[in-house]
Every structure is written in C-alpha cells, then in structure tokens.
Amino acid sequence: MLEMAIFSILAVVAVTAGIAVIAQRNVVHSALFLLVHFCCLAGLYILLNAQFLAMTQLIVYAGAVVVLFLFVVMLLGLERARELPDPRRYQWIVGSLLGMLWVAALIWALFPQAAQTAPALTRSDNVRQIGAALLTDFAIPFELTALVLLVAVIGSLVLAKKKLEG
Amino acid sequence: MLSDYHFIGVFVLVAIAFPFLALGIAWLLRPKKPNPVKTAIYECGLETIGDAWVRFRAQYYIYALIFVAFDVEAVFLFPWAVAYHRVGLWALAEVFLFLGILTIGLVYAWRKGALRWQ
Numbered sequence A: 001m002l003e004m005a006i007f008s009i010l011a012v013v014a015v016t017a018g019i020a021v022i023a024q025r026n027v028v029h030s031a032l033f034l035l036v037h038f039c040c041l042a043g044l045y046i047l048l049n050a051q052f053l054a055m056t057q058l059i060v061y062a063g064a065v066v067v068l069f070l071f072v073v074m075l076l077g078l079e080r081a082r083e084l085p086d087p088r089r090y091q092w093i094v095g096s097l098l099g100m101l102w103v104a105a106l107i108w109a110l111f112p113q114a115a116q117t118a119p120a121l122t123r124s125d126n127v128r129q130i131g132a133a134l135l136t137d138f139a140i141p142f143e144l145t146a147l148v149l150l151v152a153v154i155g156s157l158v159l160a161k162k163k164l165e166g
Numbered sequence B: 001m002l003s004d005y006h007f008i009g010v011f012v013l014v015a016i017a018f019p020f021l022a023l024g025i026a027w028l029l030r031p032k033k034p035n036p037v038k039t040a041i042y043e044c045g046l047e048t049i050g051d052a053w054v055r056f057r058a059q060y061y062i063y064a065l066i067f068v069a070f071d072v073e074a075v076f077l078f079p080w081a082v083a084y085h086r087v088g089l090w091a092l093a094e095v096f097l098f099l100g101i102l103t104i105g106l107v108y109a110w111r112k113g114a115l116r117w118q
Helices: A002-023 A027-047 A051-076 A091-110 A126-135 A139-165 B002-029 B059-082 B084-111
Strands: none
Touching (some): A002 A027, A027 A051, A051 A126, A126 A139, A126 B084, A139 B059, B059 B084
C-alpha cells in the first residue's frame, strides 16, 4: 500500500518532469527538470530493489551528466535562443506519431501473452552481491573497465583541447 | 523491504516540512511594514547588471568531462566498499590496480595542463 503510494508519486513526478524537459524553450530549465526526472527514476529503481542501479543513476546521471549538460548549455551561449522562432516546426508531428507508437507498444506489453519482463529482485543486498561478483568472478572485466575509463579521460582531453585551441 | 527506508522517509518528510514551518512561523510572527528602502536589492550593496545567464569559459567543460569519468570510477568503488569484508585482501589489490590505471589518466590530464586554470 505504502509502496503503491510512493510509486504513484514518483511516477507522476517523473512523467511531469519528463514532459517539462521538452515542453519549454529555456534550456537550463530543461536540464533542471531532467535532474528531477533522474531523481524520480532512482526512487523507482529502489522500489524495484535495484539499489546499485539507483545509486548509479544518482551519482552518474543526476550528478555528472546533468552537470555536463549545464556546462555545455552555458558554453554555447544560448541565452538569446528562446527569443528566436522555433526552427523545428514539423518535428512535433513525427514526434507525436512515434510517441503514440511507443504508447501502443507499452499497452501491448501489458497483455500477458506478450513478452514478459524480468521479475523484480527480491533480495535487498544486491550491492554487496555485485561487489563480491565484481571482484572475484569478474575481476578481469573490472580492471578492463579502468582501461575503458582511462581511454575516455585521454580521448575527451585530446578532443576537447583540439576543439578549444583550434 | 521498505522498512529499511523508514529513516530516509522520515528524513525526506522533515526536510520538506522544515522550510515551510520555519518560513511560515516567521511569516506569522513578523511585522509587515514594507517600504522602498526595505524592499530594495541589497545583495553586495549593488544593483545587478544584465542577465545571470552569461557564457561560461570553455575550461569548465574540460573539468566536467574529466569529472564524468572519475564519477563512474566512484560508482565502481561503492560496491567494493559494501562487500569489503566478504572479498578480502585480494580484492584490495584489485582495487588498487583499478585506481592505479585511472591515476594514469589523472597524471596525463595534469601533464597536459588540463588542470591548470588559464
């Protein structure tokens, strides 16, 4: 009952924030609504017993990605953009058609004969399980992740510096 | 499973209620006699000029990019900290190797002058 109430609040806020992201011209406000949306998603993950995913959602998406978005927005100097006429005049037709298609797919997925989704986790200590698995059975992929991140750091520095100096 | 989150629920409720209570009680108790001097902008003693939305320096962008990579690194350290007692000494060595590889990225950024403010 309580779970249902929390789910309803999070779902309504998530959908409202998601609409707010695309429904207005101020890009900074869009990014902040995206932050609200990501936080609600993290709450939904916790309701599904996926604490690791919730934590990743908060730290990486709400923490780092939204900050990156905001920096890019501030960097581009779009402060006058909301006064210009909307250059995307016909996109909303294609967008709403695709959206309706997506809603149809969601409704179809609700019927029992459709493909089943994975069951929700029942144990609440999956962060510990992930940690144990990551450092024993999946030690090599774990270290390779460090290499991938190293490449990401070096690659982003090379590209960004070339852009900024050139 | 929700019982584990009672503390967070109480915390959220208190965090929402507190500003409303503090500002609401202050609003009830305080005298209300505004005049132009009282309602003037007083932050730093100066009237603000222009928009708060100014173009940021590109340098911030490089910091944000590096921050994303090291943020993902922090995500991988968290489950290790939770499982610390189960995985033992060998895992400690693995984590130090993980951190060592990523330190190369930090040293690279440092040597390339990406951390220097220009």
